[in-house]
Amino acid sequence: xxxxxxxxLRLATIGSVDDGKSTLIGRLLVxxxxxxxxxxxxxxxxxxxxxxxxxxxxxxTDGLRAEREQGITIDVAYRYATTPTRKFIIADCPxxxxxxxxxxxxxxxxxxxxxxxxxxxxxxxxxRRHLCIAALLGVRTVIVAVNKMxxxxxxxxxxxxxxxxxxxxxxxxxxxxxxAIPVSALLGDNVVERSSHTAWYxxxxxxxxxxxxxxxxxxxxxxxxxxxxxxxxxQPGGGRTYAGMVNGEALxxxxxxxLLPQGVETTITALNFGGxxxxxxxxxxxxxxxxxxxxxxxxxxxIATAPLPRVTNDFAATLCWFGDQPLVCGQRLRxxxxxxxxxxxxxxxxxLIDIETLNVSEPTSLLTNEIGLARLITADALVVDDYQDNRxxxxxxxxxxxxxxxxxxxxxxxxxxx
Amino acid sequence: MALSIPxxxxxxxxxxxxxxxxxxxxxxxxxCERPVLLFSGGKDSAVLLHLATKAFAPQKLPFAVMxxxxxxxxxxxxxxxxxxxERLGARLVIASVQDSINQGRVRDPGPLGARNRLQSVxxxxxxxxxxxDAAFGGARRDEDKAxxxxxxxxxxxxxGQWDPRAQRPELWQLYQGKVNPGxxxxxxxxxxxxxxxxxxxIAREEMDLPSIYFAHERDxxxxxxxxxxxxxxxxxxxxxTIERRVVRFxxxxxxxxxxxxxSNADTLEAIIAxxxxxxxxxRGATRADDKFSETAMEDRKREGYx
Numbered sequence: 235x236x237x238x239x240x241x242x243l244r245l246a247t248i249g250s251v252d253d254g255k256s257t258l259i260g261r262l263l264v265x266x267x268x269x270x271x272x273x274x275x276x277x278x279x280x281x282x283x284x285x286x287x288x289x290x291x292x293x294x295t296d297g298l299r300a301e302r303e304q305g306i307t308i309d310v311a312y313r314y315a316t317t318p319t320r321k322f323i324i325a326d327c328p329x330x331x332x333x334x335x336x337x338x339x340x341x342x343x344x345x346x347x348x349x350x351x352x353x354x355x356x357x358x359x360x361x362r363r364h365l366c367i368a369a370l371l372g373v374r375t376v377i378v379a380v381n382k383m384x385x386x387x388x389x390x391x392x393x394x395x396x397x398x399x400x401x402x403x404x405x406x407x408x409x410x411x412x413x414a415i416p417v418s419a420l421l422g423d424n425v426v427e428r429s430s431h432t433a434w435y436x437x438x439x440x441x442x443x444x445x446x447x448x449x450x451x452x453x454x455x456x457x458x459x460x461x462x463x464x465x466x467x468x469q470p471g472g473g474r475t476y477a478g479m480v481n482g483e484a485l486x487x488x489x490x491x492x493l494l495p496q497g498v499e500t501t502i503t504a505l506n507f508g509g510x511x512x513x514x515x516x517x518x519x520x521x522x523x524x525x526x527x528x529x530x531x532x533x534x535x536x537i538a539t540a541p542l543p544r545v546t547n548d549f550a551a552t553l554c555w556f557g558d559q560p561l562v563c564g565q566r567l568r569x570x571x572x573x574x575x576x577x578x579x580x581x582x583x584x585x586l587i588d589i590e591t592l593n594v595s596e597p598t599s600l601l602t603n604e605i606g607l608a609r610l611i612t613a614d615a616l617v618v619d620d621y622q623d624n625r626x627x628x629x630x631x632x633x634x635x636x637x638x639x640x641x642x643x644x645x646x647x648x649x650x651x652x
Numbered sequence: 653m654a655l656s657i658p659x660x661x662x663x664x665x666x667x668x669x670x671x672x673x674x675x676x677x678x679x680x681x682x683x684c685e686r687p688v689l690l691f692s693g694g695k696d697s698a699v700l701l702h703l704a705t706k707a708f709a710p711q712k713l714p715f716a717v718m719x720x721x722x723x724x725x726x727x728x729x730x731x732x733x734x735x736x737x738e739r740l741g742a743r744l745v746i747a748s749v750q751d752s753i754n755q756g757r758v759r760d761p762g763p764l765g766a767r768n769r770l771q772s773v774x775x776x777x778x779x780x781x782x783x784x785d786a787a788f789g790g791a792r793r794d795e796d797k798a799x800x801x802x803x804x805x806x807x808x809x810x811x812g813q814w815d816p817r818a819q820r821p822e823l824w825q826l827y828q829g830k831v832n833p834g835x836x837x838x839x840x841x842x843x844x845x846x847x848x849x850x851x852x853x854i855a856r857e858e859m860d861l862p863s864i865y866f867a868h869e870r871d872x873x874x875x876x877x878x879x880x881x882x883x884x885x886x887x888x889x890x891x892x893t894i895e896r897r898v899v900r901f902x903x904x905x906x907x908x909x910x911x912x913x914x915s916n917a918d919t920l921e922a923i924i925a926x927x928x929x930x931x932x933x934x935r936g937a938t939r940a941d942d943k944f945s946e947t948a949m950e951d952r953k954r955e956g957y958x
Contacts, residue, residue, distance in 0.1 A: 242665040309819060311800045312793045314846045321665045323844055335821040339803075342823035464678040467711055477707075479675045479825075508674070509709025519667070520674035520707070533682055556821055570826055573682065629824045638830040640820045 243444065244452060246325040246344035248337060248368060250360035254381045255350040258419035259313060259326050262441060265426040266315055309333065310340040319445055327364075334367070334603040335556040338643055341368050342629070346449040348440070349378045350419070353392050354385055357399045363589045369407035370552060370605065370649050372625050375449035376404065376412045379425075379440055384418040388431040406592065408651050411449075415440055453517060455624035458539035459483040459491070462572035462627070466532055467522050475506060475522040476531055478573065481626045483539065485515045485523065493529055494536045494617040495545040500527035534574030536617040536627070543619045543627055547612045550584070552621070552648055553600065557634070557641035560599035561606075567641065569612060571630035576614040578632065583608050587652060594652055607648060621645035666853055670703065673841035676804060676827060677707035677788070680839045683829040684786035687715045687839070688745065688779075691737075693729035694904035695861055696790030696842060698736070699850055702859055703841060704788070705740060716743040718787075720775050722767040723750045724885045724906040732862040747778035768906050776812040785836045786829055794846045804843045810834040847902075848927050855920040867900045867918040878911030902927075 247255045313324040325340030341347065347368045351361050368376070378400050386392040397414045404412035415424055416432050417440060423429035426441045438446065460482040467475045485491070489502045504524035505512050515521040523537060536543065555561045561580065569578035585607035586597035600606045621628030632642035680687055689704060691697045704713055719733060737744045749767050752774045753760045761767060779787060793800045803822045808814060810832075820828060829837045842850070854861065871882040873892045879899055880886045885908040888894050899912035900923075917923045 242668050309801045309816060311797070312844065313800065314794050314844070316846070316848070336819070339821045339823055343825065464675070465682055465708075467708065470710060477678055479671060506709075508706030518671055520671040520678070570828060573679070625824060629826065631821070631823060631826045631828060633828060633830065638828070638832065640822070640828055643821065643823045 241319075242321050242323065243346065243447065243449065244323045244325070244344050245346045245348050245444065246327050246337075246341040246368070246373070247348045247350060248327050248341065248361070248364040249350040250352075250358040250364075253350050253352045253355075253358070253361070254419045256311075256326060258348075258350050258379055258381065258417070258425065258440070259324060261419045261422055261425045262324075263313060263315060265422055266317060266441065309336045317441070317445055322444065334363075334554070335643075337364060338367055338371065338554055338556075341371050341373060342625075342643065343452050344368070344371075344373055345452050346375045346377065346444075346447055347373045348444070349376055350381050351378065351396065352382050353380045353389075353396055353416070354382060356396045357403065359590065362403065365403060365407060366587075366589050366592070367554065367605070369409065369651065370554075370645065372452070372621065372645075374410040375447060376409050377440065377443050377447070378412060378414040379417045379419070380414055381417055381419050383416045383423065383432065384421055388416070388429075390432075390434045393435075406651055411447075413437065413443055415443060451518075452625055453481055455482040455619075455626070456622075457482045457543065457619045457624040457627065458541050459485050459489075459537075460543070460619075460624065460627050461485065461521075461523060461537040462574075463531055463533055463535045463537065464573045469524070473524060475504070475524045476535075476537065477520070477522040478537075479520045480515045480517050482517065482624060484517060485521070485537075485539075487513050489539065491525070491537050491539055492542055493525065493527075493531055494538055494543065495615045496529065496531070496535065497545075498527055498529055500525045500529070502526075534572070534614075536572065538617070543617050543624075545615050545617050547615045548581070549610060549616075549618060549646055550648060551608055551610055551630075552605065552645045552652075553608050553632070554605050554643045555600040555602065555641070556643070557639075558602060560601050561642070562599045566635070568633040568635055569610070569616075569630050569644075570633060571616050571618065572627060574614070574616065575633075576612045576616070578610050578612045581609045581611045585652075592651065607652075610644075618646045620647035622647060622650065666849065666856060669845055669849060670706075670853070672825075672844065673700075673703045674707040675825060676839060676841040677704050679827045680786050680788070680805070680829050680837075681708075681714050683827075684831075684837070686782070686784050687786035687788065688718045688782065688784045689713070689715055689788040690775075690790070691717045691719055691733065691744075692790075692904065693719070693725070693733040693736075693862060694790070695850060695854065695865060696792065698732075698859060698861060699845075699853060700788060700790040700842060701736065701740070701742075702857060713740060713742050715788075716745050716782075718745040718747060718778060718782075718784075720747045720771050720778070721749065722771060722906050723748065724767055724908055726862070726864055726881075726901075726904065728862045728864045729904055732860070736860065745778065745782065747774050749774045752777065768909055772812070779812070779836055780834075785831055786839055787836060788839045788841065790842050791838075791840050792842050792845050792847070792850070793840075802840065802843075804840055805829050806838045806840065807831065808836050808838060812836075814838075848924070851920065851924045851927050855924060862904060864901045864904065865923070867898050867916050867922075869896060870899050870912065871895070872897050872899060872912060879914065880908070880911055 249255045311326045315322040327337040327340040380396050393416045417424040424439045461478045463476045463478050465477045503526050505515050506522045565580045583597045585594040587605045619627040628646040630644045631640050634641050752758050758770045758773050805827045872879045873888050900915045917926045
């Protein structure tokens with residue numbers, strides 16, 4: 235039993251309300267025996283109490299009182315599954331438009347999106363919207379469970395009609411992989427086991443597809459090494475090290491690096507992890523770094539290797555607006571990018587994205603859950619990469635100055651499909 | 653000992669979870685004025701404290717450790733708490749449920765009554781009195797369906813309430829802990845860990861734990877399908893028989909509502925093997941406090957519970 239050497243896949247489930255997302259996740263968990271007996275019994279009891287007849291698998295993930303009462307998913311539910319080869323972190327995202335911010339929360343750090351849609355209705359507006367947001371957020375690999383195949387008598391024709399729709403949209407949004415699988419989440423066909431009803435389908439079940447997917451980790455980047463400084467640690471003897479999570483590429487002792495925005499070129503003289511010396515810090519490690527040069531580095535600065543990021547306080551970005559009030563030109567907010575916070579002004583709103591057509595029009599404001607393009611000016615200089623090159627140094631959130639609520643998700647630059 | 657990680661990317665799940673937790677600790681300490689770590693002496697908070705020391709090594713912990721003490725503890729757990737705090741040189745704050753009872757803040761449930769739910773009042777009072785604006789907790793999303801919905805940094809209003817319908821969006825790893833005076837955040841660095849991950853990590857790091865997690869002989873009674881340890885806080889009722897059994901605890905809560913499981917697992921290896929094939933969840937097996945209703949945890953969390 236070598237449980238300690240699994241790799242980890244983060245997936246977000248997306249799709250329109252009532253297409254069966256929660257049911258599919260419930261089915262995956264039940265059929266791979268991830269659910270404990272008492273949790274299973276609780277789902278049975280809850281199903282009975284709400285009078286939904288048989289076991290309602292969506293109760294596995296819909297845990298809040300309001301969700302069970304209304305029969306919808308409000309917020310992301312995180313579930314965990316382990317198979318002999320992988321550990322999965324599953325973010326089950328809500329479908330309703332007013333909970334788009336929660337869907338974006340689940341998809342932002344997903345390696346892969348598992349899309350669930352109803353074969354009878356195909357790609358609904360909500361599903362298109364979610365796929366577009368997933369693409370904007372940098373998800374490159376998509377598995378599409380074409381659900382409720384039992385309601386169309388397992389028709390290959392009906393399946394292919396939906397596949398055509400998916401392929402067209404996937405082409406536009408630039409997904410690297412979009413694999414469609416005919417399933418019945420309710421009955422379990424092609425979820426874990428291959429179905430006997432779909433002899434015309436030769437591909438993997440949903441679980442097989444998840445286990446063999448070669449989706450890259452969400453932090454995979456096309457930039458050089460990046461380490462946003464979180465905290466300065468004092469070492470015995472008077473030295474200092476800079477703590478942060480390594481991103482982009484690994485760091486090594488002896489490597490030449492640049493401290494930004496100061497622009498100081500220097501060398502890594504030591505690397506530590508948890509108080510122990512190491513020679514190399516791989517991507518994803520929360521390490522601390524000692525530099526040769528005497529610097530005034532602190533939280534919010536960045537240690538980087540070539541190709542270096544930009545130092546700027548004036549840049550174009552894509553915004554998903556979550557605030558209750560519309561976002562207008564000239565508005566002042568606070569921006570958090572990597573480990574740095576700074577005041578920011580919306581200098582210009584340059585585009586409003588129509589999710590249906592992907593057309594960009596001239597906006598006057600951004601309403602709740604709308605996605606737009608803007609030019610931002612920050613008080614302090616930021617060290618940024620384009621989001622499509624690096625999801626860590628290319629992302630930021632906007633924060634309301636009074637309530638401290640997070641009111642927007644932002645990505646430096648503009649997606650290639652817009 | 654130097655680490656040797658051959659892969660260019662830390663993809664081993666324990667390495668990923670560990671580094672993510674260290675990252676969360678540093679973000680919260682950097683963004684909040686006065687954080688505190690909630691330490692019950694259980695395995696999850698032991699892992700939490702271990703991760704915290706790694707995040708700030710070689711410096712001492714930059715925050716205090718707080719035990720919400722119901723006064724109904726297992727002796728082995730208190731001993732573990734004290735030796736751990738002493739080894740780390742940490743500052744221990746004890747928030748006492750007995751004090752809350754003495755001050756009339758909560759009703760006394762009697763010597764054998766459950767004090768678990770009373771902790772919320774004691775906890776919130778202590779957070780206010782000490783001016784804490786962030787509290788690290790060892791809660792995991794795999795424990796309960798309400799916790800499965802909670803953010804890593806979870807906002808609490810001035811009344812300590814969690815509003816599950818208005819959680820802050822939490823994208824990428826941009827954790828945002830700013831609050832106004834009187835409000836606070838709960839930070840859960842173990843959010844993505846499962847029970848099995850916790851045990852594997854304890855074994856890998858060769859961590860110290862309270863002895864009651866390992867199989868031992870104990871006087872127990874069977875009540876509501878759970879094995880309760882007979883002692884200061886649990887007495888046999890009419891019709892119940894005291895039995896000597898080999899048991900261990902999967903979770904550590906109050907002595908009067910935490911059930912033991914019949915088990916011979918007396919090593920970490922044996923525990924991991926047992927957890928890997930368990931068919932009852934740890935809270936389901938061992939916590940009477942979660943059995944009241946299907947949303948028992950959500951209701952307590954709304955009130956400010958851990």
